[in-house]
Amino acid sequence: MDLRQLEYFVAVAEERNFTRAAERVHISQSGVSAQIRRLERELGAELFDRSGRAATLTTAGKAALEHARAALAAAGAVGQAVGEVTDLIRGRLTVGMVIGCTVTPLFDALAAFHGAHPGVEISLLEDNSDRLVHAVRAGAVDLALIGSAATTPEGLEALTVISERLVAAVPPGHALARRQRVGLRDLVEHPVVSMPPGTGLRTVLEQACAAQGIQPAIALEASAADAIADLAARGLGVAVLSASMAAHYADRLVARTLDDVEIPALLSLVWADTRGPAVRELLAHCRRAFAPGYGG
Numbered sequence: 001m002d003l004r005q006l007e008y009f010v011a012v013a014e015e016r017n018f019t020r021a022a023e024r025v026h027i028s029q030s031g032v033s034a035q036i037r038r039l040e041r042e043l044g045a046e047l048f049d050r051s052g053r054a055a056t057l058t059t060a061g062k063a064a065l066e067h068a069r070a071a072l073a074a075a076g077a078v079g080q081a082v083g084e085v086t087d088l089i090r091g092r093l094t095v096g097m098v099i100g101c102t103v104t105p106l107f108d109a110l111a112a113f114h115g116a117h118p119g120v121e122i123s124l125l126e127d128n129s130d131r132l133v134h135a136v137r138a139g140a141v142d143l144a145l146i147g148s149a150a151t152t153p154e155g156l157e158a159l160t161v162i163s164e165r166l167v168a169a170v171p172p173g174h175a176l177a178r179r180q181r182v183g184l185r186d187l188v189e190h191p192v193v194s195m196p197p198g199t200g201l202r203t204v205l206e207q208a209c210a211a212q213g214i215q216p217a218i219a220l221e222a223s224a225a226d227a228i229a230d231l232a233a234r235g236l237g238v239a240v241l242s243a244s245m246a247a248h249y250a251d252r253l254v255a256r257t258l259d260d261v262e263i264p265a266l267l268s269l270v271w272a273d274t275r276g277p278a279v280r281e282l283l284a285h286c287r288r289a290f291a292p293g294y295g296g
Contacts, residue, residue: 001039001042001043003071003072003075004035005035005036005038005039006039006068006071006072007025007072008021008025008032008035008036008039009036009039009047009061009064009065009068010065010068010069010072011024011025011032012032012036012048012055013047013048013055013057013061013065015055016054016055016056017054017055018032018033018036018055036048043060043064045058045060046058046060046061047060047061047064048061091117091119091120091121091276091277091278092120092121092122092123092278093120093121093122093123093142093143093278093279093282094123094125094140094141094142095110095122095123095124095125095141095142095143095144095145095282096124096125096126096127096132096135096136096141096143096144096145096146097124097125097126097132097144097145098126098127098128098129098132098144098145098146098147098199098200098267099126099127099128099199099223099224101145101147101225101267103145103161103267105161105286105289105290106145106286106289108289109282109285109286109288109289109290110122110124110282110285112285112288112289113281113282113285116281116285117278117281120278125141128196128197128198128199128223129146129147129148129198129199129200129203130197130198131198132144132146132270133146133148133153133156133270136156136270136271136272137155137156137272139272142271142276142278142279142282143269143270143271143279143282143283143286144269144270144271145161145267145268145269146200146267146268146269146270147195147199147200147201147203147265147266147267147268148200148203148266148268149200149203149204149207149263149264149265149266151266151268152268152270153270155272156270156271156272156273157270157271157272157273158268158269158270158271159268159269159270159283159286159287159290160266160267160268161267161268161269161290162242162244162265162266162267163264163265163266163267164242164243164244164264164265165242165243165257165258165261165264165265166201166204166205166208166240166241166242166243166257166258166261166265167240167241167242167243167246167255167256167257167258168182168186168187168238168239168240168255168256168258169229169232169238169239169240169241169246169249169253169254169255169256170232170238170239170253170254170256171232171233171235171252171253171254172252172254174235174238174254175190176190176238176254176256177254177256179256180256181256181259182256182257182258182259183258183259183260184208184209184212184214184216184258184260184261185212185214187216187238187240187258188209188214188215188216188217190217190237190238191217191218191219191220191236191237191238192216192217192218192219192237192238192240193218193219193220193221193222193228193231193232193236193237193238193239193240194216194218194220194221194228194239194240195221195222195223195228195240196221196222196223199223200265200266200267201240201241201242201265204261204263204264204265205240205261207263208258208260208261208262208263212260219236219237220236220237225241225245225248228240228241229241229246229248229249229252229253232253233249233252233253239253241255242265243255243257269283269286269290271283
């Protein structure tokens, strides 16, 4: 006997009709009947009672059915296991990363994954967070590191790696640098240098301002934290950054937490629930790279 015969046998048993079973397995009724007859000869027993309008299982057929299903399931598991190994030998992964965000643990995870699975081709795509989320949902990107103001984008799974407050960063001589407490209404009295729309930091800022009914004056936009810091250091506006970003520029900027912005700025890995073996493996490396206590 072969798996094809078992597949036809199970189809007839479940459909209780040779014609419907043939349609289900996409061959002619005579082909199904011939294969079932051949299987019965090999087993030495009839599997179906064909005397009525429906094809009903005989006692021998009932005894064989669960074993046939188990054999087909086992064959499917073999195929899946081989397929997963194949994906990890010569697959392809597209990883997204929010623009302007250099996160060393992600690169460490990619390097470790590449060392373990050198046959998997890795592509890295930079974009803003909104477009990366859309690309993950559409299947164009397998895994993405995004900035956001929500824990998990709708329809995706997420692993938050950073959660921190927004800060206003200004040169030491700036009026806000002399204040110990700074809120949104203090911020909007000055021109603001911010990430562009669609980024996590900008989304947090916009949501917080909308909650208070105020409108910030966005003087300049830049996708990279370095550029935002440089513009603020030259007096062109107040930089809005996350706490860990601002810490990199402590030699030239004074950071003040925005006291009344309670929405955290999140940096998260997001992926679709229908992930493949390569994505699962990369996620495992990411979880190790972003160990508890990592803060950017």
